Amino acid sequence: MEPVSTDHVAALRHFNRYFTRRIGALDDHYLGQDRPLGEARLLFEIGDGVSLRALRARLGLDAGYLSRMAKALETQGMVRITVHPDDNRLRMVELTPAGRIELKEQNRRANALAAGLLAELDPRQQEQLTEAMATAQRLLRLAGITVELVDGAAPEARACLDAYAADIDARFPEGFDKSDLVRPEEVSGDAGAFFVAYEEGRPVGCGALRRLKPGVGEIRHVWVHPAARRLGLARRLLAALEGEAAARGFDVIRLDTHATLTEAQAMYRASGYTEIPAYVDHVYADHWFEKRLP
Amino acid sequence: MEPVSTDHVAALRHFNRYFTRRIGALDDHYLGQDRPLGEARLLFEIGDGVSLRALRARLGLDAGYLSRMAKALETQGMVRITVHPDDNRLRMVELTPAGRIELKEQNRRANALAAGLLAELDPRQQEQLTEAMATAQRLLRLAGITVELVDGAAPEARACLDAYAADIDARFPEGFDKSDLVRPEEVSGDAGAFFVAYEEGRPVGCGALRRLKPGVGEIRHVWVHPAARRLGLARRLLAALEGEAAARGFDVIRLDTHATLTEAQAMYRASGYTEIPAYVDHVYADHWFEKRLP
């Protein structure tokens, strides 16, 4: 947790007030042009055939409420409701052609609204606005991500490692074999630690710390979900791992990485790691780094 | 109207969706902690004694709806409703001490929420976020301002000129006398033009164009409300005036300005104006500029 100046708090609140009043309110308005907002949102979320069950989970709606809204959209001719072929309890909802047209129209209106707003700005200003919003969004996303210590055997931990494995299997010319992953017991309890980063409840990154030998820890499997890259999350994970290593009394942290992962190497160097000779024979490593903890 | 790339439209909509979902929704939540949102908003808008009438105008509420909400707040002990001393039809609403405490608490909660969000970012990132939001807000404000041609005798035109006069009266060491302002007929119809910039319906800037002699126009009284400065609005006003001058067939535009208005001089130079000798004897001028229209 970092200290927060009241100036920044005031700035965030000020922007929030301005933005929701100026833009957010407009948005609601266009969406619910000729249809209640709930139905409009639902229409928007029905891509190409979803089950009511999935919609309920995704939008967090009450079963009865959803059932009624779906039926309303059906009588309006916007969607078709069918029984799931394999499970007769489930209902599938899909857009009719009319629904698709309606959605497109909704989209068109929203675009026209945004374009009308932007048209008052010259191209350079438009560019600046887009860039400022991208920066703000990147930082707000990062602020919403929490890094938590979990058990190495926890399902999210394994899910992250599986995603990590699949990810680098595609990137390494020689592929990647899962047997190289840390075993749960290596990164749990006294043996080590495992951190998972969550964004809105979903795991979007991980990192493992294990004891290499007395006083020496090893960081492994620092991974960030493709959709959460370029936010600065890897650094946060690294900081969490280093903090944990310091708390466990390690003096030195080591890690290895692969030649193809150039961004990772740059990050390690920028974080105070220096390249060292091979300290362990990992199949997939060809660069080794070390950092002395203060 | 500038062309708008679909990329910028998509960026704005994307940011909007993300922001309203992540931050806007949260905000609503805190506000309506133990009180309906409408009442919470009302409580927020009652500073130190407002009339129901003013609230109605400001928030665009139905008279009946407002009346009931105010009464609800009164029975909760949050506000006191009194009769306006000079007009017995009007009701004045003001916060009670309890209302003030409640409002402070509301504020504290909102601040805590924002601070909690920011605390995940390091100080440099907080700085960046604040700056990005300020940029975005500046540009969104500018995008929301329209510049319109109005009659020189229109009340908004005169209101702007009065504000302009008061403004520079305070800035010029020698003060400023209103008799130097353009007369309505000089900037109306065939004689000239008057532009007013509106932000959310309120005039926030102006600029006048009048015929000096055949083929030569003069720009006068370019003014921006203090709350709308540093947005780039003066340039927009200038562009509108120049466009109008070109449409009227002027070849040359002239203007004068005062030594204390250094920002204005910088803007004129940047916009292609060059300094010339005095072309007219204005009491308050000591720099004269000219621009040849293409």
Next chain:
DNA sequence: CGGATTCTTTGACTAGGGTCAAAGAAATAT
């Protein structure tokens, strides 16, 4: 096979947010 679970539908109900019109009280305009 039988019981538990899952998924959906239906009925009943609530609160919030808001509109509309009538009417009374004051103030303003003529």
Next chain:
DNA sequence: ATATTTCTTTGACCCTAGTCAAAGAATCCG
């Protein structure tokens, strides 16, 4: 002084958004 306008209150409504519980149908589990 009268008519008109302004401001507020009140009663009667409406819709949206949502909750809760019961019940029926299908599936899953042991």
